[in-house]
Amino acid sequence: NAGVTQTPKFRVLKTGQSMTLLCAQDMNHEYMYWYRQDPGMGLRLIHYSVGEGTTAKGEVPDGYNVSRLKKQNFLLGLESAAPSQTSVYFCASSYRRGLRGYTFGSGTRLTVV
Amino acid sequence: ILNVEQSPQSLHVQEGDSTNFTCSFPSSNFYALHWYRWETAKSPEALFVMTLNGDEKKKGRISATLNTKEGYSYLYIKGSQPEDSATYLCAFCASGGSYIPTFGRGTSLIVHP
Numbered sequence: 001n002a003g004v005t006q007t008p009k010f011r012v013l014k015t016g017q018s019m020t021l022l023c024a025q026d027m028n029h030e031y032m033y034w035y036r037q038d039p040g041m042g043l044r045l046i047h048y049s050v051g052e053g054t055t056a057k058g059e060v061p062d063g064y065n066v067s068r069l070k071k072q073n074f075l076l077g078l079e080s081a082a083p084s085q086t087s088v089y090f091c092a093s094s095y096r097r098g099l100r101g102y103t104f105g106s107g108t109r110l111t112v113v
Numbered sequence: 114i115l116n117v118e119q120s121p122q123s124l125h126v127q128e129g130d131s132t133n134f135t136c137s138f139p140s141s142n143f144y145a146l147h148w149y150r151w152e153t154a155k156s157p158e159a160l161f162v163m164t165l166n167g168d169e170k171k172k173g174r175i176s177a178t179l180n181t182k183e184g185y186s187y188l189y190i191k192g193s194q195p196e197d198s199a200t201y202l203c204a205f206c207a208s209g210g211s212y213i214p215t216f217g218r219g220t221s222l223i224v225h226p
Contacts, residue, residue: 101159
């Protein structure tokens with residue numbers, strides 16, 4: 001089925017470990033986004049990309065890095081995980097900035113102990 | 114950081130009740146307003162994207178209105194059903210910047226049979 005696929009779905013990390021979350025979309029969307037969702041905080045934008053090879057910081061970028069080497073993939077990296085990064089991470093993509101609704105992935109639940 | 118407020122934070126209604134909730138956003142630099150439905154353990158799904166003052170959108174028993182001059186949008190659900198139970202998110206896109214939507218914290222709707 002067409003859509004946005006996130007891997008992994010669940011992960012437990014120890015403080016200081018690193019990991020990469022993968023987001024893949026098959027809708028030929030230009031724009032891709034990474035959000036984190038925390039209780040009472042809603043969805044907060046971490047980083048986004050408006051095309052292959054481009055990335056930009058969102059509202060809460062510290063402690064994360066991203067790459068968009070291929071149009072269909074958007075990777076979110078945690079170099080040295082901290083307990084404050086325990087969250088549910090959502091990837092999303094869209095055709096055009098703001099004029100079409102986002103398509104979201106199913107989320108990655110990350111726990112840092 | 115743009116201020117996007119949703120009210121109420123949560124709402125409990127009986128099956129068959131009609132209900133509505135509000136999204137408030139800045140009244141300047143309006144570009145687009147999104148509404149999403151987010152069921153527990155799933156990912157947000159786009160309901161409406163609204164771009165013009167006075168816009169009204171409808172999808173089944175759910176409808177939305179938009180007032181960009183005063184900075185608010187209403188979401189209405191007519192004859193609520195238990196399957197309407199979800200969190201409803203709005204997201205505001207401002208012109209002149211990144212055009213990336215800023216999400217409100219959502220209204221949690223629970224419909225009791």
